[in-house]
Amino acid sequence: MEGTRVLYFDMERCVGCHACETACKIENNISIGPKWIEVVQHDVLKDDGTWTMKFMPMNCRHCAKAPCIPACPTGAIEQGADRVVLVNSRLCIGCAECLQACPFGAPQFGPGGLMEKCTLCAHRDPEAPTACEQFCPVGAIRSGRPQELSSQKRKQCLFIAAAGVTARSTGEA
Template sequence: MSGILIDPGKCIACRACEVACEREHGRSFITVFEFETSAVPLNCRHCERAPCVEACPTGALFRDGDGAVLVDVKKCIGCNMCVLACPFGIPEIAGKIMVKCDLCPDRRAEGKLPLCVQTCPTGALTYEEPSEFSMSRRKAYAERLALRRAENAPGL
């Protein structure tokens, strides 16, 4: 299942993702946390074995055809079980229902990226399979090692 993957090393804390999400949904479902040495954007991970889905007593949380975890607002009773179950603390109760990132289903249906991903100027957010992300990270690391090795090689 594809999802929004985050490379904190590329995040410059511009908050363009937050603004894009708010523009698309009327509120932001991604938050950029700033620390002394870095910034980390955080949103729903749409976990493969989603604890929030398992904890929901009414079945309000479900997966769409692409695997995104969505909320059926007609079934949500605002009990906070999803909030307590989420290891990242992502779900929020707004009014009496849970709200969170839905991976922009209308945009995905049109073959577009979630707006936060499309808007990110540095590529800190990508929409891809975790295995693809892992392979690209390994390749980038190998390229850095090869460059370092070439720089340290004795001259001819």
């Protein structure tokens, strides 16, 4: 789907500052507990015997074939024409079936126990950056159409190769 926006996370850039989490919470007025976007951390043992930390922000991927939608027993989760997956809190009963179905652990549950999650800042202008993208200090979050993100990444690979730097895996697109 060409016209739809996705978020791209650059694991090589993320420094684990959690600014995206804070920005998201303020922007969407989220209560304590749920994290629509969350930076997770993993310690990796390098070949030279030292440890390094890897970070990655995780939000809702707004999947084209979202498994949460058929899992919802009340039909509360819907996908609009722009592919953004949204939940209707008036239909949600808070059963958390969506969370069990989601491979990304995206559905969050607030103090009322109903599902809430990333809306890709649906209230903002569709062309404007999302709050997490806007406030990421290292540019690890980029939003765009898959085609744009893909060509950006290809160019980046070429740049790295041309500069004689060993191209490292930057994660899958």
